[in-house]
Amino acid sequence: xxxxxxxxxxxxxxxxxxxxxxxxxxADEAVAEAGGAAIVIGSHAREGADSLAAGDxxxxxxxxxxxxxxxxxxxxxPLVADIxxxxxxxxxxxxxxxxxxxxxCGRPLVARAVRSELIAPSGDGGTPRVRATxxxxxxxxxxxxxxxxxxxxxxxxxxxxxxxxxxxxxxxPLLVPALEGSTDREVGAVLDPVVLAVLEPDxxxxxxxxxxxxxxxxxxxxxxxxDRQAEQIFDLLIAVAAEMGGSAGATRVATDAGxxxxxxxxxxxxVAIDPHLYVALGVSxxxxxxxxxxxxxxxxxVNIDPSCPMTAMANLGLVTDAHQLLLELARRFGVxxxxxxxxxxxxxxxxxxxxxHRG
Ligand SMILES: Cc1cc2nc3c(=O)[nH]c(=O)nc-3n(C[C@H](O)[C@H](O)[C@H](O)COP(=O)(O)OP(=O)(O)OC[C@H]3O[C@@H](n4cnc5c(N)ncnc54)[C@H](O)[C@@H]3O)c2cc1C
Numbered sequence: 423x424x425x426x427x428x429x430x431x432x433x434x435x436x437x438x439x440x441x442x443x444x445x446x447x448x449a450d451e452a453v454a455e456a457g458g459a460a461i462v463i464g465s466h467a468r469e470g471a472d473s474l475a476a477g478d479x480x481x482x483x484x485x486x487x488x489x490x491x492x493x494x495x496x497x498x499x500p501l502v503a504d505i506x507x508x509x510x511x512x513x514x515x516x517x518x519x520x521x522x523x524x525x526x527c528g529r530p531l532v533a534r535a536v537r538s539e540l541i542a543p544s545g546d547g548g549t550p551r552v553r554a555t556x557x558x559x560x561x562x563x564x565x566x567x568x569x570x571x572x573x574x575x576x577x578x579x580x581x582x583x584x585x586x587x588x589x590x591x592x593x594x595p596l597l598v599p600a601l602e603g604s605t606d607r608e609v610g611a612v613l614d615p616v617v618l619a620v621l622e623p624d625x626x627x628x629x630x631x632x633x634x635x636x637x638x639x640x641x642x643x644x645x646x647x648x649d650r651q652a653e654q655i656f657d658l659l660i661a662v663a664a665e666m667g668g669s670a671g672a673t674r675v676a677t678d679a680g681x682x683x684x685x686x687x688x689x690x691x692x693v694a695i696d697p698h699l700y701v702a703l704g705v706s707x708x709x710x711x712x713x714x715x716x717x718x719x720x721x722x723x724v725n726i727d728p729s730c731p732m733t734a735m736a737n738l739g740l741v742t743d744a745h746q747l748l749l750e751l752a753r754r755f756g757v758x759x760x761x762x763x764x765x766x767x768x769x770x771x772x773x774x775x776x777x778x779h780r781g
Pocket of ligand 1: 687691692704709711727745
């Protein structure tokens with residue numbers, strides 16, 4: 423029997439928007455936070471529902487391409503009105519949808535939570551409460567929040583770990599009014615932005631969290647280089663990553679040194695990513711770094727140390743000099759290499775280090 427037949431969902435449910443079947447970063451965390459129950463909406467929603475690792479009871483509804491958060495909220499509100507805790511990942515779509523669903527359901531929005539839980543009513547007839555911890559001032563302050571009654575929560579990706587469910591999930595379709603082709607008036611007089619065009623993201627600058635391929639550099643990409651050379655090498659990494667259809671990431675060592683911007687830092691104090699392909703060039707694989715990796719389908723580690731943690735968790739480990747490999751990739755992709763970089767690349771890395779130290 424479906425949740426609709428029963429007229430009820432569990433007390434806590436995650437709502438996740440899929441785009442072409444792809445779920446946003448933090449989707450599984452939101453589902454785990456809601457105890458394994460999820461509603462997946464969007465385009466190719468069934469595919470998205472099937473790809474959840476943390477879901478055990480999953481409903482999906484195909485709502486078509488392009489997100490119309492106002493129309494979706496109007497459609498969802500009556501369906502989710504009895505759910506006490508609605509969790510959405512604090513992804514771009516989740517952040518668009520959550521306040522509208524909260525407003526439609528007449529309940530508070532708890533934005534940017536790192537934790538949330540439902541507290542059962544103490545006596546008969548009481549209402550459940552939602553307790554959460556929200557992150558403020560660039561994650562520097564954590565504030566406890568309690569809502570006396572139901573709430574909508576957006577969960578910051580990277581806030582918690584996810585344990586895949588042991589058995590197969592139940593995945594059921596959810597009958598919803600069609601959105602595609604409907605007018606705002608038909609779905610309840612909502613104002614939605616009009617989409618004029620959807621532009622492909624610029625791989626050089628796109629939000630790392632949205633990248634499906636990430637090529638990251640660590641200290642091992644620039645051993646012996648001075649800061650100016652290291653910046654050049656990271657610029658080259660950005661260009662080569664784009665040729666590979668990906669975006670450049672980095673470890674904290676690289677961002678702290680200023681070789682690449684902080685927005686490129688992956689990890690517990692950086693961006694949480696969840697790409698299909700993750701290539702690590704000279705990255706040791708420290709816990710604080712891999713804590714932000716999500717669950718990439720393919721990991722390639724390029725490192726001179728075959729036993730480093732990054733290589734240990736990789737599908738493919740290349741034991742070689744990361745900078746030499748980057749230069750070779752640049753040549754093969756036809757990416758311009760700065761003249762001094764090019765000549766340095768012809769030297770064995772140990773010789774380059776000696777040069778650098780002498781210089
Ligand atoms: C509170 C806290 C929060 C942190 N948050 C983050 C975070 O969000 N993100 C993050 O990344 N880090 C974070 N860190 C830092 C983290 O602990 C590690 O220090 C950092 O990730 C290591 O970066 P790395 O792999 O570039 O450098 P290293 O650990 O120095 O590793 C360099 C690697 O390069 C390899 N190497 C050396 N030469 C070559 C070569 N020629 N070719 C190929 N490989 C080579 C080495 O074998 C080694 O594996 C945090 C630390 C703390 C204490």
